[in-house]
Amino acid sequence: MTLKLGVPSKGRLMEKTFDWFAARGVAMRLAGAEREYSGAVEGVEGVELVLLSAGEIPRELGAGRIHLGVTGSDLVRERLPRWEDQVSELVQMGFGHADLIIAVPRFWVDVDTLDDLDAAAAAFRARHGHRLRIATKYHRLIREHLRDAGVADYQLVDSQGATEGAVKNETAEAVADITSTGETLRANHLKVLSEPPVHRSQATLFRSRSAGWDDTTLGTLQALKTRLDLLD
Amino acid sequence: MSVAQSTPPAPADRSGAEAARFMAAFAEAGARPIEAAILQEADLLLDLYGEDIRARAFTTWDPTAGEMMLRPDFTVPVVRMHMDGGADPARYCYSGPVFRRQETDPGRAREYLQCGFELFDASDPARADAEVFALFAEVLRPYGLRAATGDIGILTAAVRGLDISDRRRAALLRHVWRPRRFRALLDRFSGKTPVPQTRAALLGAADPLADAGPEIGLRSRGDVMARIEALRADAEEPPISSAQVALIDDILELKETAPNVLAHLGDIAVDLPAIGDATAMLRARLDALDAAGVDVDALEFEASYGRTLMEYYDGFVFGFYAPHAPGQPPVATGGRYDALTRVLGRGKSIPAVGGVIRPALLPDPAETAT
Numbered sequence: 001m002t003l004k005l006g007v008p009s010k011g012r013l014m015e016k017t018f019d020w021f022a023a024r025g026v027a028m029r030l031a032g033a034e035r036e037y038s039g040a041v042e043g044v045e046g047v048e049l050v051l052l053s054a055g056e057i058p059r060e061l062g063a064g065r066i067h068l069g070v071t072g073s074d075l076v077r078e079r080l081p082r083w084e085d086q087v088s089e090l091v092q093m094g095f096g097h098a099d100l101i102i103a104v105p106r107f108w109v110d111v112d113t114l115d116d117l118d119a120a121a122a123a124f125r126a127r128h129g130h131r132l133r134i135a136t137k138y139h140r141l142i143r144e145h146l147r148d149a150g151v152a153d154y155q156l157v158d159s160q161g162a163t164e165g166a167v168k169n170e171t172a173e174a175v176a177d178i179t180s181t182g183e184t185l186r187a188n189h190l191k192v193l194s195e196p197p198v199h200r201s202q203a204t205l206f207r208s209r210s211a212g213w214d215d216t217t218l219g220t221l222q223a224l225k226t227r228l229d230l231l232d
Numbered sequence: 233m234s235v236a237q238s239t240p241p242a243p244a245d246r247s248g249a250e251a252a253r254f255m256a257a258f259a260e261a262g263a264r265p266i267e268a269a270i271l272q273e274a275d276l277l278l279d280l281y282g283e284d285i286r287a288r289a290f291t292t293w294d295p296t297a298g299e300m301m302l303r304p305d306f307t308v309p310v311v312r313m314h315m316d317g318g319a320d321p322a323r324y325c326y327s328g329p330v331f332r333r334q335e336t337d338p339g340r341a342r343e344y345l346q347c348g349f350e351l352f353d354a355s356d357p358a359r360a361d362a363e364v365f366a367l368f369a370e371v372l373r374p375y376g377l378r379a380a381t382g383d384i385g386i387l388t389a390a391v392r393g394l395d396i397s398d399r400r401r402a403a404l405l406r407h408v409w410r411p412r413r414f415r416a417l418l419d420r421f422s423g424k425t426p427v428p429q430t431r432a433a434l435l436g437a438a439d440p441l442a443d444a445g446p447e448i449g450l451r452s453r454g455d456v457m458a459r460i461e462a463l464r465a466d467a468e469e470p471p472i473s474s475a476q477v478a479l480i481d482d483i484l485e486l487k488e489t490a491p492n493v494l495a496h497l498g499d500i501a502v503d504l505p506a507i508g509d510a511t512a513m514l515r516a517r518l519d520a521l522d523a524a525g526v527d528v529d530a531l532e533f534e535a536s537y538g539r540t541l542m543e544y545y546d547g548f549v550f551g552f553y554a555p556h557a558p559g560q561p562p563v564a565t566g567g568r569y570d571a572l573t574r575v576l577g578r579g580k581s582i583p584a585v586g587g588v589i590r591p592a593l594l595p596d597p598a599e600t601a602t
Contacts, residue, residue, distance in 0.1 A: 081338070082338070105448050107447055107456065110463060112428065112431070123458065123462075143286065152406065153282070155282075
């Protein structure tokens with residue numbers, strides 16, 4: 001049985017993943033035609049490369065259809081309930097850094113903390129007749145974060161892209177999204193609350209707890225970990 | 233029942249049989265059996281319970297009606313039905329499945345039977361509270377459960393009696409059901425948590441909105457200025473005295489038998505006369521419970537009980553717990569929810585008290601007896 005390793009199928013995340021493994025003596029390359037989503041691994045025997053959208057890798061890990069997977073730690077926490085029961089972190093890979101943050105319009109000079117956000121939400125609801133809307137695709141992480149902080153009178157509205165534009169477009173009053181440099185936020189007249197981020201994300205190599213681990217795949221894992229210098 | 237059974241029934245069967253027994257007892261107590269739709273409007277539940285309900289209820293989508301939820305409980309449909317023209321007093325009972333998402337504990341049930349009894353009676357709240365509790369205590373007697381009681385009305389009366397501005401009072405009352413945020417507010421209003429630097433700078437600024445960027449979104453410049461005004465007024469307000477905070481702490485820590493709590497509240501009321509009415513209400517309820525045959529002297533009372541059970545319980549609250557089942561949700565819960573009827577009735581409020589039982593969590597009576 002081969003060890004299935006899921007990696008992002010396109011973009012910078014794929015390139016950086018390939019670079020990270022190459023720097024440790026494990027060469028990955030795409031097989032066949034340029035647009036074909038299959039690949040090969042050299043340097044360790046018995047590893048099969050599975051190219052997937054980064055957003056699908058958490059689900060495949062959780063279902064045990066791949067043994068290992070590279071994806072953002074934010075996506076694993078958002079998409080897998082009780083993620084620690086389903087996967088374990090083998091190594092944080094040191095790229096793809098991004099913070100999950102809550103941002104509000106810069107002219108909200110009265111809102112700097114979750115405390116303020118809560119108070120603003122109460123007043124907003126009383127005045128505008130509906131709960132203060134926060135646009136995000138990170139529903140679970142944001143809801144849990146706000147619940148722990150005791151924030152009320154808000155509602156999450158789904159936004160799968162261009163989230164920073166939601167305030168200007170009046171589909172939300174605030175946003176919760178991933179940011180690395182904050183440039184897009186600034187360009188859209190938003191500011192980040194001065195609290196620690198909801199989550200500091202980076203590309204991480206995860207191991208599935210539910211994948212079928214037999215002697216062969218465990219042996220392959222051991223060889224791969226030796227190659228990657230990940231032995232305890 | 234006289235039907236002899238050689239093998240014990242499957243758990244689901246036993247729940248059904250027990251539910252039928254509870255329904256018969258509730259009907260005997262004067263309740264009219266009612267049904268409720270399984271699909272409920274999501275908007276209403278979201279407005280009442282906030283975003284957290286999405287983590288607890290199954291949502292689905294209808295192309296014309298929009299977002300719907302599988303009923304997470306019967307309370308809202310029962311109250312709405314009653315408000316559309318029920319008698320006063322009115323008693324209702326129901327039995328049927330409710331649905332809960334389990335995001336954090338895959339071992340918990342997603343669909344389970346709930347049997348409930350609700351009483352709408354404006355005449356004598358203490359007697360109505362006692363009637364509901366005594367009924368639950370009676371039907372649950374065979375199972376050897378532990379009862380816990382509380383009264384959210386004592387805490388809210390104490391907050392109403394604090395020597396603070398209406399703005400601070402409203403902020404505290406809004407978070408009675410979120411103990412951590414309530415504590416954070418209390419710490420800030422009493423000066424225990426210092427004002428953040430950024431806040432001081434904001435309030436000191438001649439033009440707080442200078443260089444603040446364009447006005448975008450529905451929350452307007454006027455909203456921002458109104459909050460700054462509120463923050464300025466708040467900064468002027470003296471801190472809540474440590475003596476007053478201590479009174480709130482005393483109340484939150486009360487956990488004894490009901491008569492002892494009553495005696496303590498009498499002492500606290502000397503310094504905080506505002507809890508006088510709530511204390512009198514508790515006394516009247518204990519008298520009514522005693523008259524209804526409840527052993528009041530042994531009844532556990534905890535002043536902070538029920539704060540996380542359900543938002544909108546705003547008076548008497550109770551729960552029944554299976555012994556030897558730590559971490560398991562309560563077998564039965566209930567309480568007074570006048571606040572909910574106030575929100576649903578848009579100003580019109582109907583005093584209401586009720587409770588629900590989850591038959592699947594009942595311990596086996598045979599086990600309990602030994």
